[in-house]
Amino acid sequence: MALYSREDDVAIIAVNNPPMNALSHHVRKDLIKFLKVAEADENVTAIVLCGDGRTFPVGADIKEFHKSVSALGPTIIDIVHALEKSSKPTVAAIHGSALGGGLELALGCHYRIAMSTSKVGLPEVKLGILPGAGGTQRLPRVIGLDNAMKWIAYGHHHPAGVGASLGLIDRIVAKGGDIRRSAILFARSMVGKGLGQRRLSNVSVPDASKVEELMAKHLKEVGLRTRGALAPVVCLQVIKSSALLSYKDGLESERQGMMTLLASSESKAQIYSFFSERQVSKWNAPGIANHATAKPMQVRSIAVVGLGTMGRGIAISSLKAGKKTYVVELNSKALAAGVKYIRGYIETMKKRAQISEEQAAAMQSAIIPVSSYNGIANVDLVIEAVFENMKIKKEIFGKLDKVCKPSTILASNTSTLDIDEIASATKRPEKVAGMHFFAPAHIMLLLENIYGRKSSAETIATIMDIGKQMKKITVLVGNCVGFVGNRMYGYYTTESVFILEEAAYPEQVDKVLTDYGFAMGRFQVGDLSGNDIGYKIRTGLGITHKQQPAGTPERKRGVLRYCPLGDFLVEKGRLGLKVGKGWYKYEGSRTPIPDPEVRKIIDEYRTRHHIVPRDISSEEVLQRMLYPLINEGFKILEEGIAANPWDIDMIYQYGYAWPRHTGGPMYYAFTIGLPQVLKVIEEHWKAAGASEPHWQPSTMLTWLVENHGNPDISQWMPLMQKHKSKT
Numbered sequence: 001m002a003l004y005s006r007e008d009d010v011a012i013i014a015v016n017n018p019p020m021n022a023l024s025h026h027v028r029k030d031l032i033k034f035l036k037v038a039e040a041d042e043n044v045t046a047i048v049l050c051g052d053g054r055t056f057p058v059g060a061d062i063k064e065f066h067k068s069v070s071a072l073g074p075t076i077i078d079i080v081h082a083l084e085k086s087s088k089p090t091v092a093a094i095h096g097s098a099l100g101g102g103l104e105l106a107l108g109c110h111y112r113i114a115m116s117t118s119k120v121g122l123p124e125v126k127l128g129i130l131p132g133a134g135g136t137q138r139l140p141r142v143i144g145l146d147n148a149m150k151w152i153a154y155g156h157h158h159p160a161g162v163g164a165s166l167g168l169i170d171r172i173v174a175k176g177g178d179i180r181r182s183a184i185l186f187a188r189s190m191v192g193k194g195l196g197q198r199r200l201s202n203v204s205v206p207d208a209s210k211v212e213e214l215m216a217k218h219l220k221e222v223g224l225r226t227r228g229a230l231a232p233v234v235c236l237q238v239i240k241s242s243a244l245l246s247y248k249d250g251l252e253s254e255r256q257g258m259m260t261l262l263a264s265s266e267s268k269a270q271i272y273s274f275f276s277e278r279q280v281s282k283w284n285a286p287g288i289a290n291h292a293t294a295k296p297m298q299v300r301s302i303a304v305v306g307l308g309t310m311g312r313g314i315a316i317s318s319l320k321a322g323k324k325t326y327v328v329e330l331n332s333k334a335l336a337a338g339v340k341y342i343r344g345y346i347e348t349m350k351k352r353a354q355i356s357e358e359q360a361a362a363m364q365s366a367i368i369p370v371s372s373y374n375g376i377a378n379v380d381l382v383i384e385a386v387f388e389n390m391k392i393k394k395e396i397f398g399k400l401d402k403v404c405k406p407s408t409i410l411a412s413n414t415s416t417l418d419i420d421e422i423a424s425a426t427k428r429p430e431k432v433a434g435m436h437f438f439a440p441a442h443i444m445l446l447l448e449n450i451y452g453r454k455s456s457a458e459t460i461a462t463i464m465d466i467g468k469q470m471k472k473i474t475v476l477v478g479n480c481v482g483f484v485g486n487r488m489y490g491y492y493t494t495e496s497v498f499i500l501e502e503a504a505y506p507e508q509v510d511k512v513l514t515d516y517g518f519a520m521g522r523f524q525v526g527d528l529s530g531n532d533i534g535y536k537i538r539t540g541l542g543i544t545h546k547q548q549p550a551g552t553p554e555r556k557r558g559v560l561r562y563c564p565l566g567d568f569l570v571e572k573g574r575l576g577l578k579v580g581k582g583w584y585k586y587e588g589s590r591t592p593i594p595d596p597e598v599r600k601i602i603d604e605y606r607t608r609h610h611i612v613p614r615d616i617s618s619e620e621v622l623q624r625m626l627y628p629l630i631n632e633g634f635k636i637l638e639e640g641i642a643a644n645p646w647d648i649d650m651i652y653q654y655g656y657a658w659p660r661h662t663g664g665p666m667y668y669a670f671t672i673g674l675p676q677v678l679k680v681i682e683e684h685w686k687a688a689g690a691s692e693p694h695w696q697p698s699t700m701l702t703w704l705v706e707n708h709g710n711p712d713i714s715q716w717m718p719l720m721q722k723h724k725s726k727t
């Protein structure tokens with residue numbers, strides 16, 4: 001709802017719809033009603049619009065989208081026009097954030113004042129839509145076309161001070177000031193000053209003459225930065241109309257753009273992503289604990305064992321979260337190198353104004369270098385980040401168990417290994433868990449937390465809480481080889497080399513993936529992370545080409561199909577970007593260049609095995625790259641390793657750069673339709689049989705299709721649970 005009050009001659013209309021003052025239908029009704037009251041009251045000379053509680057309105061109510069209530073009048077644009085039309089000065093008093101429809105309301109006001117700590121922006125593009133309450137037409141009239149294109153096409157939130165420098169905010173109230181009081185005084189001072197030019201629909205766009213040039217510039221940038229997404233392009237086209245058409249016709253173009261985007265699968269995927277991102281923090285470890293009941297332990301200090309690339313990043317994340325951070329290397333040279341890197345990184349963040357001087361000083365003084373395990377006996381949490389080797393990890397956990405106080409939680413940053421086996425090296429398995437960070441750990445937003453069979457509720461709640469304190473998207477999953485992310489990714493890479501054998505070169509596969517929306521294709525990613533990583537894993541499994549006894553068929557490992565092309569590359573020194581050659585060659589930059597040498601390796605291999613390359617469609621490449629991963633996702637849900645499909649999707653968006661506008665692998669499957677996905681998987685399974693088990697259809701996928709067709713993604717788990725409880 002909204003509340004109406006008077007301070008002498010100034011009317012105050014305050015939105016009161018916790019937690020974020022979203023502009024739900026009942027709020028919109030109140031706003032129109034109170035504006036009429038204020039307009040009709042001859043004792044009112046000015047009107048202040050504000051938000052109660054945490055913030056000014058942060059936009060339309062996203063929960064109403066794709067429901068009929070979103071279109072029920074009054075709409076936000078009706079309120080914008082009522083604010084603008086008012087014969088009395090209207091002032092938006094912004095504290096917290098004014099975003100989306102909230103900022104559009106503020107743009108309807110004749111004046112805007114804001115706290116210096118506030119944020120403003122039109123982030124609709126991140127929901128796959130555009131500012132649909134006049135924002136595309138009104139913002140360019142205030143801050144110019146160039147800035148408006150940047151703000152709207154990328155959807156960033158901007159400090160109020162930046163808004164003030166562009167003329168969007170008329171006055172800034174210093175931290176600690178009283179925004180409502182300032183707005184009342186400001187509104188009163190504007191009475192009788194004339195409102196003509198304060199009504200944005202009367203004003204023209206300042207840099208309208210540069211429209212074509214700006215359009216070309218921004219379309220190019222958007223193409224590179226948000227590959228394959230429709231909303232940024234439609235946003236730009238609609239903003240363009242603000243320079244070319246009347247305000248009224250521009251609004252019509254905005255309305256049409258909004259209809260197109262609202263109907264797109266992209267906006268549904270983005271809205272799903274918005275809620276999924278928040279949903280993952282409401283974790284559940286079935287039979288052990290959940291977010292509502294389990295209490296985290298207070299963690300004041302964290303020790304990071306191993307200062308390689310991962311350990312350094314984890315230590316920086318710990319310092320950023322304000323923890324006393326012990327950094328551990330038994331070798332003094334390695335310790336010094338690690339500490340030097342971490343200290344240098346903090347200074348760089350300070351220079352780039354990413355952190356303040358005080359924060360940098362606090363982080364520097366919270367680093368405690370240690371060269372023996374005894375030095376970390378009293379820490380609350382240890383995160384081990386040494387080599388991916390079970391024997392070494394077990395040795396370390398055994399030692400930590402002996403020296404650390406009984407309450408210390410011991411976590412491993414393993415990306416694939418069995419947490420229960422690691423825990424078995426200790427006498428405190430209830431205090432052992434996995435915390436799988438993604439490189440570089442201080443930058444990547446994903447944290448995949450793993451609970452073991454014996455992890456306690458408190459241990460799980462604590463690692464989830466630490467993820468939140470580190471400001472990561474923290475997803476809880478169960479224990480299995482590769483957990484969720486890498487277990488699924490394994491089949492993505494497996495299938496990619498099968499495609500090379502049969503039909504395509506790396507650049508052709510990668511192009512299909514970048515056209516789909518990935519920033520990089522699978523082979524470019526391989527080169528970037530180092531092809532030797534996969535090679536080491538395959539060596540650990542004893543399956544590389546060189547490890548086989550003479551006479552082993554090159555394309556088989558037991559009954560399984562195998563493709564050794566990746567092995568050949570590494571054995572020829574083509575480790576990837578770091579050595580200037582891998583699946584591609586690199587000539588002094590990170591730009592991948594298709595390499596005739598690689599084609600030769602593939603061609604010779606095909607000739608040796610009498611494979612005649614065939615034409616392959618982009619559709620087949622995409623299906624073969626993505627469907628095995630989706631199929632494995634269903635197996636992961638079926639086994640209870642992930643509690644919900646959105647857990648998997650968030651892991652993929654934040655850990656594997658899955659294009660957000662398609663929602664993630666599981667949501668994408670829902671968009672395509674589960675029956676269609678299953679049909680393709682079954683065809684491959686029929687053709688490949690037991691030699692390619694990743695095509696064996698998941699029981700859950702099959703059951704859902706046979707019994708429910710393509711149920712809404714929110715229903716997958718409830719339907720399965722109901723079915724299981726009956727059988």
Ligand SMILES: CCCCCCC[C@H](O)CC(=O)SCCNC(=O)CCNC(=O)[C@H](O)C(C)(C)COP(=O)([O-])OP(=O)([O-])OC[C@H]1O[C@@H](n2cnc3c(N)ncnc32)[C@H](O)[C@@H]1OP(=O)([O-])[O-]
Nearest residue numbers: 020022058059060061062063070099100101131132133278
């Ligand atoms: C159909 C025709 C329509 C035409 C008109 C179009 C008008 C307009 O152009 C479209 C829009 O405004 S689009 C909107 C443009 N605006 C945006 O995109 C801004 C969206 N919001 C945000 O980005 C973040 O919430 C903030 C940065 C504001 C705060 O971050 P923080 O401090 O980390 O807090 P938090 O954890 O994030 O949120 C707390 C709780 O609030 C919930 N909730 C939040 N906003 C909501 C909303 N608008 N709605 C509903 N709920 C919303 C959130 O789900 C969570 O619920 P839970 O049940 O507790 O999990």
